[in-house]
Amino acid sequence: xxxxNKMLSKSNSYNYYKTNFQKFTKENKKLKKEIxxxxxxxxxxxxxxxxxxxxxxxxxxxxxxxxxxxxxxxxxxxxxxxxxxxxxxxxxxxxxxxxxxxxxxxxxxxxxxxxxxxxxxxxxLQYAFIFNDTIKxxxxxxxxxxxxxxxxxxxxxxxxxxxxxxxxxxxNILELGLxxxxxxxxxxxxxxxxxxxxxxxxDEDWIEVFSQNLDLTDNIDIINLSEESFExxxxxSIRFKDIGHVVDDEKYDLIIIDGPRGFRNGSxxxxxxxYSRTDIWKLIPSNLANDFIIIMDDYHRVGERNTMxxxxxxxxxxxxxxxxxxxxxxxxxxxxxxxKYKFISWx
Numbered sequence: 001x002x003x004x005n006k007m008l009s010k011s012n013s014y015n016y017y018k019t020n021f022q023k024f025t026k027e028n029k030k031l032k033k034e035i036x037x038x039x040x041x042x043x044x045x046x047x048x049x050x051x052x053x054x055x056x057x058x059x060x061x062x063x064x065x066x067x068x069x070x071x072x073x074x075x076x077x078x079x080x081x082x083x084x085x086x087x088x089x090x091x092x093x094x095x096x097x098x099x100x101x102x103x104x105x106x107x108x109x110x111x112x113x114x115x116x117x118x119x120x121x122x123x124x125l126q127y128a129f130i131f132n133d134t135i136k137x138x139x140x141x142x143x144x145x146x147x148x149x150x151x152x153x154x155x156x157x158x159x160x161x162x163x164x165x166x167x168x169x170x171x172n173i174l175e176l177g178l179x180x181x182x183x184x185x186x187x188x189x190x191x192x193x194x195x196x197x198x199x200x201x202x203d204e205d206w207i208e209v210f211s212q213n214l215d216l217t218d219n220i221d222i223i224n225l226s227e228e229s230f231e232x233x234x235x236x237s238i239r240f241k242d243i244g245h246v247v248d249d250e251k252y253d254l255i256i257i258d259g260p261r262g263f264r265n266g267s268x269x270x271x272x273x274x275y276s277r278t279d280i281w282k283l284i285p286s287n288l289a290n291d292f293i294i295i296m297d298d299y300h301r302v303g304e305r306n307t308m309x310x311x312x313x314x315x316x317x318x319x320x321x322x323x324x325x326x327x328x329x330x331x332x333x334x335x336x337x338x339x340k341y342k343f344i345s346w347x
Contacts, residue, residue, distance in 0.1 A: 138162075202261075207224055255292070257304075
């Protein structure tokens with residue numbers, strides 16, 4: 001033991017300080033433990049607070065994301081509603097425009113039909129005046145009790161046919177269909193005894209009734225032929241049955257086509273034929289004179305136009321030069337003829 005320690009150990013102050021030092025040392029250890037515990041508690045509390053803060057931050061972040069999503073969904077919903085409303089308005093606008101266009105087209109079509117109807121009426125009236133003036137003082141037309149209504153011949157047909165008879169002076173006439181035009185052809189044949197007229201009709205009762213209005217002479221034959229249906233170009237058509245037995249080897253310089261009927265019966269009414277009155281095809285060229293005239297009534301109908309289109313194709317295979325003439329009144333007529341009769345184009 002060092003000297004100082006020996007000296008101190010022998011004094012009371014040493015013991016006092018020693019005792020206090022030990023006491024302080026013990027308290028210091030205790031304080032250190034408490035401090036350590038406090039540090040641990042602080043660290044633990046700090047961690048807890050950090051977790052709470054992180055949790056709060058996450059909650060806040062989630063809440064913000066939720067609000068953002070809600071806001072985004074609301075905006076998308078409003079945008080979709082706005083888009084749907086715009087589409088609805090656009091469709092309404094489009095429908096209104098379509099309705100206006102339909103109404104406009106309907107009005108335009110009505111006006112066009114009115115114009116065409118008025119044009120047909122004006123043409124028919126002109127033909128009526130011209131026809132009545134033309135037949136005045138006729139040397140062969142004595143009776144003028146024509147009934148030009150409904151499906152009968154109209155004035156443009158009667159005028160054209162009269163001019164053909166009076167100016168072209170045909171000698172051998174084939175008339176398909178008995179009617180008002182027969183009042184012209186029969187009087188023409190009656191006056192000129194070198195003329196031969198053959199009329200074909202499918203309705204026997206009509207022949208009996210209508211013949212009472214005619215002055216028939218030996219050079220006029222009215223023959224009853226039945227009709228038959230046949231298929232052409234995937235459509236049903238109607239023609240005279242056994243027409244070849246009647247025409248035989250005759251050569252006609254005038255063929256008038258106004259029969260048989262240009263329609264067939266349907267469940268909801270009459271159905272117009274796509275090809276009507278096609279007997280003329282059989283007559284080309286074997287029953288045509290060197291110079292001839294063919295005139296088709298009801299040319300405003302598609303069936304008659306189709307028939308004449310094909311007839312002209314057949315004619316062009318056998319004749320180098322052909323001429324044609326179309327007139328329009330209430331109904332339309334179309335004539336095809338050889339060069340000898342080209343003046344018909346000017347009537």
